[in-house]
Amino acid sequence: MSERMHEQQLRVPAGSTVADLSKAPLPTESTLRKRMSLPLQVIRFFVFNARIMRMVLKGHSQDH
Amino acid sequence: MADVVVLGAGVSGHTAALHLSRLLPPGNTVTVVSPNSQWNWIPSNIWVGVGKMAKKQVVFPLAPVYRKRGIRFVQAKATAIRPRGDETSERPAVDVEYTAPDKARQTERIRYDYLVNATGPQLRFHATPGLGPDGGHTVSVCTADHAVEAAAALRDTIERLKAGQSQTLVVGMGHGTCTCEGAAFEYVFNVDHELREAGVRDRARLVFLTNEAELGDFGVDGMVFEERGFQTTSELWAGSLFRERDVQAILGAHVSRVEPGVVHYETLDGASHTLDFDFAMLLPPFGGVQLKAFDRDGADITEHLFAPSGFMKVDADYTPKPYEEWRAEDWPKTYQAVGYDNIWAVGIAFAPPHQISRPRKSANGTAIAPSPPRTGMPSGVMGKVAAMSIADRIKHGTSAPNHEASMAAMGAACVASVGEGLRTGSAAAMTMMPVVPDYQRFPTGRDLADTRGEVGLAGHWVKLMLHYLFLYKAKALPGWQLIPE
Numbered sequence: 274m275s276e277r278m279h280e281q282q283l284r285v286p287a288g289s290t291v292a293d294l295s296k297a298p299l300p301t302e303s304t305l306r307k308r309m310s311l312p313l314q315v316i317r318f319f320v321f322n323a324r325i326m327r328m329v330l331k332g333h334s335q336d337h
Numbered sequence: 338m339a340d341v342v343v344l345g346a347g348v349s350g351h352t353a354a355l356h357l358s359r360l361l362p363p364g365n366t367v368t369v370v371s372p373n374s375q376w377n378w379i380p381s382n383i384w385v386g387v388g389k390m391a392k393k394q395v396v397f398p399l400a401p402v403y404r405k406r407g408i409r410f411v412q413a414k415a416t417a418i419r420p421r422g423d424e425t426s427e428r429p430a431v432d433v434e435y436t437a438p439d440k441a442r443q444t445e446r447i448r449y450d451y452l453v454n455a456t457g458p459q460l461r462f463h464a465t466p467g468l469g470p471d472g473g474h475t476v477s478v479c480t481a482d483h484a485v486e487a488a489a490a491l492r493d494t495i496e497r498l499k500a501g502q503s504q505t506l507v508v509g510m511g512h513g514t515c516t517c518e519g520a521a522f523e524y525v526f527n528v529d530h531e532l533r534e535a536g537v538r539d540r541a542r543l544v545f546l547t548n549e550a551e552l553g554d555f556g557v558d559g560m561v562f563e564e565r566g567f568q569t570t571s572e573l574w575a576g577s578l579f580r581e582r583d584v585q586a587i588l589g590a591h592v593s594r595v596e597p598g599v600v601h602y603e604t605l606d607g608a609s610h611t612l613d614f615d616f617a618m619l620l621p622p623f624g625g626v627q628l629k630a631f632d633r634d635g636a637d638i639t640e641h642l643f644a645p646s647g648f649m650k651v652d653a654d655y656t657p658k659p660y661e662e663w664r665a666e667d668w669p670k671t672y673q674a675v676g677y678d679n680i681w682a683v684g685i686a687f688a689p690p691h692q693i694s695r696p697r698k699s700a701n702g703t704a705i706a707p708s709p710p711r712t713g714m715p716s717g718v719m720g721k722v723a724a725m726s727i728a729d730r731i732k733h734g735t736s737a738p739n740h741e742a743s744m745a746a747m748g749a750a751c752v753a754s755v756g757e758g759l760r761t762g763s764a765a766a767m768t769m770m771p772v773v774p775d776y777q778r779f780p781t782g783r784d785l786a787d788t789r790g791e792v793g794l795a796g797h798w799v800k801l802m803l804h805y806l807f808l809y810k811a812k813a814l815p816g817w818q819l820i821p822e
Contacts, residue, residue: 290587290590290604290608290610291544291585291586291587292552292585292586292587292588294552294576294579294580294586295580296576297573297576297577297579297580298573298576298577299577299580299581300577300581300792307793308763308792308793308794309760309761309763309793309794310794311760311794313793314793314794314795314798315795317791317793317795317796318795318798318799321766321768321791321795321796321799322799322802324768324787324789325750325768326821327787328747328748328749328750328768328770328787329748329821329822331748331770331787332742332746332747332748332770332771
């Protein structure tokens with residue numbers, strides 16, 4: 274990770290207005306694997322859709 | 338019997354027209370006026386803009402759908418509203434100018450009993466000299482045709498990278514008051530994905546140039562998420578993705594002009610800067626379409642119906658007030674026009690009471706803050722609500738209460754694809770409830786149970802599902818009305 278940051282800093286021209294993101298959290302290898310894990314992502318897919326449906330039911334009709 | 342006219346056939350107008358065709362008893366008419374002959378699922382323009390989807394996959398002709406639903410389709414642009422009629426009739430009317438090739442520039446005055454203004458945005462590339470694909474030096478993904486051009490320019494850039502040249506690619510907002518930061522966010526990560534797939538990412542400098550003061554603002558003042566027992570922010574969440582993908586971010590920027598290969602911009606501290614580029618996709622600011630309004634005697638009453646931005650004034654609280662005094666109640670609930678109980682303005686066409694993000698000006702007084710997004714899910718809901726209110730009035734009389742859908746009480750999902758492929762794709766998927774934060778109801782402005790952000794393959798599947806689902810719905814195929822907006 275530090276190598277990657279070093280590369281990024283090398284490409285930022287002097288006096289640049291590019292934001293300093295060196296404090297932003299980097300995902301671990303485990304997180305990156307989970308993001309692409311088929312069984313886990315199938316579950317996330319259904320959870321995300323369930324959340325959308327809950328929002329639809331709660332907020333799309335506001336009639337009194 | 339009543340005649341309903343819908344101006345615009347984007348997400349909001351098309352949704353309103355389809356529901357009206359379902360809800361109105363026989364004998365009433367629905368007319369849609371749109372300058373475009375095709376419907377466009379705009380969120381998927383991102384994929385067209387990187388060459389992963391063809392234009393024909395994101396558009397379809399409107400006329401057959403409207404024929405099937407018994408809706409009259411007028412391919413024309415509206416030029417004026419006459420809400421009290423004209424010298425010959427008290428019936429309200431709208432003036433249109435045809436854009437269909439066989440009737441180009443012919444005009445017609447269409448009478449209405451109820452009007453839905455869903456004209457969407459005017460793409461104001463002209464607000465920034467040198468911006469845009471028509472006579473400018475940047476590309477866009479605002480329309481399917483723009484996205485096709487963007488894909489070609491990106492392909493050329495990738496070829497130059499493959500030839501060993503270093504290239505700077507700039508993606509973002511072409512003006513300090515732009516909206517749709519989510520679309521630019523999505524495009525920059527799709528470009529990153531394409532560059533990695535082509536094996537040329539190491540020679541490319543990828544820059545996200547935005548009017549947001551902080552990453553993750555998205556024009557909705559950012560979000561607070563709850564994660565593993567902690568409250569975190571969309572700023573940190575988005576920053577993580579930028580750092581992971583090595584995308585550089587320039588924040589709080591107002592693009593003042595674009596010259597060939599150079600973007601000139603001002604930052605919040607008032608300083609002026611330049612950024613050299615080989616490829617630039619910069620979105621334009623939005624304004625209302627240039628609609629005039631006239632009284633019966635021909636007097637110009639445009640300023641009574643429209644805000645200076647060109648958006649139509651509705652049941653919002655437009656009293657100027659500081660950010661600290663903004664409230665959820667400022668936002669419209671019914672979208673009924675000021676002074677006219679038979680006109681509604683929905684989607685991008687209604688004038689918001691103020692921004693959602695904190696308003697900021699540079700040291701020189703230049704406004705640099707995102708305008709409020711009013712696209713996608715909320716836009717469709719507004720269209721449906723207007724259709725339901727009109728249908729009730731026609732069926733039960735003009736005293737029937739309006740249906741309501743405030744953006745301060747409705748949620749939205751923003752699924753920003755950050756890569757393509759059923760096994761290799763990914764997306765930054767966010768949900769927020771409500772869209773406009775309500776600090777009187779929630780300490781963080783939003784319901785933490787429904788305000789979430791996650792990155793992963795599942796988000797890509799959701800984005801793909803929404804693509805097919807909304808095209809299915811928009812084509813009014815069997816069961817379309819069961820698919821929520």
